[in-house]
Amino acid sequence: MKLKIGYLYPDLLEVYSDRGNVTVLQKRSEWRGIECQVDRITIGDQRDLSDYDLLFSGGGEDREQLLVAEDLLRKRESLFQAVASGTVVFTICGSYQLLGHYFETIGGKKIEGVGLLDLYTIGGSKRLVGNSVCETELVGKVHTLVGYENHSGRTYLGDSTPALASVVAGQGNNGGDGKEGAAKGSVFGTYLHGPILSKNPFFADHLLQLALARRTDKPVLPLLDDTWEMAAHTHIVQQYSGVSRR
Numbered sequence: 001m002k003l004k005i006g007y008l009y010p011d012l013l014e015v016y017s018d019r020g021n022v023t024v025l026q027k028r029s030e031w032r033g034i035e036c037q038v039d040r041i042t043i044g045d046q047r048d049l050s051d052y053d054l055l056f057s058g059g060g061e062d063r064e065q066l067l068v069a070e071d072l073l074r075k076r077e078s079l080f081q082a083v084a085s086g087t088v089v090f091t092i093c094g095s096y097q098l099l100g101h102y103f104e105t106i107g108g109k110k111i112e113g114v115g116l117l118d119l120y121t122i123g124g125s126k127r128l129v130g131n132s133v134c135e136t137e138l139v140g141k142v143h144t145l146v147g148y149e150n151h152s153g154r155t156y157l158g159d160s161t162p163a164l165a166s167v168v169a170g171q172g173n174n175g176g177d178g179k180e181g182a183a184k185g186s187v188f189g190t191y192l193h194g195p196i197l198s199k200n201p202f203f204a205d206h207l208l209q210l211a212l213a214r215r216t217d218k219p220v221l222p223l224l225d226d227t228w229e230m231a232a233h234t235h236i237v238q239q240y241s242g243v244s245r246r
Contacts, residue, residue, distance in 0.1 A: 001215055002035040003208070006049060008057035008095070009068050010040050016148060018058025018092050020195030024204050025054065032222050034212075043071040049082035053211040059093025059151075059193065062105070069098050069111045076114045083116065088211045089187045092196070096181070096189030097121040097153055106152070117182050117189065118158030127152045132170025132192060133241040134180045138206045144168070145180075146199050146236040147192025155191075157182055164190055169241040186210055199233045201226045 007022050022038055029036040041047055049055060060068070072079070083089060089099070097103045099119070103111040106123035113120075127150060134145045145165050154174035157163060163173070164181030172180040173191065181190035188207070190196060197204040205221055212219035 001212070002037060003029050003054070003211060003215070004052045005036065005038045005211075006047070006052035006055045007038055007040050008055055009042050009060075009064075009071075010058075011042050012064040012068055013058045013060035013095050015059045015061070015093070016150065016193030017195045018193060021058070021090070021092070021197045021204075022056055024195065024197040024201075025056070025208060028201070028204055028224065029208060031224055043067065047078075049075065049078040050085045050087060052082065052087055053214050054088040054090065054207065055079075055082065057091045057095035059095065061094075065094040065098070065103075066111060068095070069103075069113070072098055072114055073112060079114060079116065083185070083187060086186060086214045088207055089116070090207055091189045092193060093151055093191055096191065097155060099182075099187065099189055100155070103153060116187060117184060118161040119155055119182055119189075120158075121153040121155045124152045124154050128171035128175050128191075130170060131236055131240050132172070132180065133168040133237055134165035134170070134172070134192075135168055136165035136183075136203075138202070143200070143202055144233070144237050144241075145192065145196075145203060146233055146240075147190070147194040147196040149191045150193065151191050155182075160184075164188060198229060199236065201229045201233075 026036045098113045099116045100113045101120045103121040129150045163179035164183040167178045
């Protein structure tokens, strides 16, 4: 079996080791005997995004985000077709914001998003920074989700877009409503860096499971030894929230 990952804008959106998420997905596939092809896709590339089982994009600075926003709008039709075909979309921070309707900078400039998710983002004068602990439900089971956030944008979800998680410790989407990230169907967004998937291997496997569903009706992922990954996860949970549940 072969898994195809499209890594969007790796030359522009890569802060706080976000590229590590691609490595995690690739290695957790290969360790199970699943061939994993990673293609780097950036501004000007005209690839059919429906060819990919999973699309990933990380965070970046405002200037790079603006450049990406303009190109992503040109890829909007291809992106929507990919999601309709079952492609998993996983985004972090700046690229997460661009999945919504718009991002309004602190100076009042509106950057149009692709509208894949019902959300919008407003720039703030104070950055929301620090380790974060959240709770999320994946396939009927509650997990803790940990990572590091550093963003000035405040994201607000519309009624049709559920949050990825609820905040236990940290700021989340906007520092006020207790929500973190967004998750609708095969589309996910989060403010958690880290890279997030190295500290939350069960979330990495959830994304892989969804992506592999395009290849086979009942994908089965053999268990891996996540002793070290979960030790890092548990340390953050205990240090920042006192919660010990996985």
